[in-house]
Amino acid sequence: MRPFVHPAIEDVQPEAILHALSDPNRAAIFAKIMTAGCVEACSAVSALGDRVIPKSSLSTHFKVLREAGLIRSERHGVEMRNHSRWDEVEARFPGLLAAIINAYAAEAGAGPCRSGA
Secondary structure, three states: OOOOOOOOHHHOOHHHHHHHHOOHHHHHHHHHHHHHOEEOOOHHHHEEOOEEOOHHHHHHHHHHHHHOOOEEEEEEOOEEEEEEOHHHHHHHOOOHHHHHHHHHHHHHOOOOOOOOO
């Protein structure tokens, strides 16, 4: 298997983050990973409200999030563990992630996200 691409935090670009989170499904997946700290099963994020994301689409979403520098993925046997890189990205671009996630939350009628949540 090919190794995953995880950019160094100094190589993470705001346009990659904006692209990755411009898709509402990816933003919801990232928000779930962020609040859980670590998501071990794809099935934990495959159901977003009344929508179910196909496994092939999930793989693509995880790849985009990973290559944008938003998550770190690790293989553990047949299991994939995905961790949020919120703190690293927040240190590099203060307020960017909170602004994006809060915009989605406001649109959905949810409360605001706290930094590092």
